Amino acid sequence: MKFLTASALCCVLAAQPVQAQKAKAPSGAPNTSAILTALDAKADHYADVAKQIWGFAEVGYMEVKSTALLQSELKGAGFTIMAGVAGEPTAFVAEYGSGKPVIALLGEFDALPGLSQDATPLRNPLVAGGAGHGCGHHLFGTASTAAAIALKSWMQANHVKGTLRMIGTPAEEGGSGKVYMVRDGLFNDVDAVIAWHPGDENSIIGERTMANISGKFRFKGVAAHAAMSPERGRSALDGVEVMNVMTNYLREHIPDGTRIHYVITDGGRAPNVVPDDAEVYYYVRHVDMEVVNDVWSRVVNAAKGAAMGTGTSYELALTGSVYSLLPNETLAKVQQKMLERVGGYSMTPTERAFAELLQQSPQFTPQPLANTALIKPLTIGAAGSASTDVGDVSWVVPTVQLSAATWVPGTAAHSWQAVAAGGMSLGSKGMMVAAKTMALTGAELFQSPATIATAKAELVTRRGADFTYRTVLGTQKPPLDYRKGSVPAANK
């Protein structure tokens, strides 16, 4: 997922410094300070876990070592593990406890192709053309695992009733990993979902993200010598190019706020051979899923027309479909309170030197380094520009997410600068802010059935009482090979 940088968020008041506050447990309620103490004691250990996953840099549905490491952490802490859920070999559910409420944390761990980068403030790929954690998902999965383990210990010590789950969710980046989990009913008995995302600020993610459908159009033609017998050929690349021309004309006649982007993933091999095989990979986004469905059907029509006109044929493989993120103000207020209690962090002189050099990179829009110590005020419902498969979860279960400052202020997601900071202490410090906030939020919800009931009522109001969850992915299996060929052998 790609979030806005701090500078791009509108309607947000000036951030205020918030000091970490001492726990104030209501009389009779178990004190949650032990959660913070436990996480502080294991901060170095979790920094090491995250750094290992950062080094694995495994892309969607290929996160074999990353998922094994997180599962071993959870198993060692006494969770029961169900691996390979929803037809995804690298997905898992770790569970502790029994009965209601059921509260789930989400943890991602996939990397992005082409973003390999050392933990240095200057561009330096570790593996040429290799993958890297440009969205910080190594921190995401590790923080959620840490939070789950700390929360379990607290539940055990205080005889708190309920079920705690940590759900390992692969292939967020374009693979729609969570969508298959929602479709297959993995969230049916879950009462609330707590998650986070790495970023360049400490805040609750209250924005609506964009719904998104993506897929690969593979055109088939007839190969021929491009000079001696071109009349015998039918170019699959022509099909792709004509489709793109039609789609580009479509842009004038679609609702504002729609985004269409594509890359040609296969355009033939040699100019003197009419290509019989070519492929283009499309995304369509808008904050409203209905608009995305409509524009997507028109893009598919462009493929049909292009195939007809060029004497080719095509096959469509859907790679993803996600809903927009539905905010939940009830849960967001709880998480905001916990984030303010945890507080941000200050940079050491070494971290500051790293950040100042990184902020000098080309096209970088620096933000104040002091932002890592601040907590932004809560805002709900602003339009966001990114997409995430957490969106589908948020339409079936009340869901809350925070952003924690794991990157140098001003860093855009999906950049080498995000990989760099995520591989050093700034990443792990921000990760612990997230872990603490999630664990405290979970503890609060386990003690407050009324809050969960209000959050559920809010969900019904926001999505409409007659809402039924559907995905255009239908009954298809997860595209386990959608990243095939996207990383060099040295990265595997």
Ligand SMILES: [Zn+2]
């Ligand atoms: Zn992400």
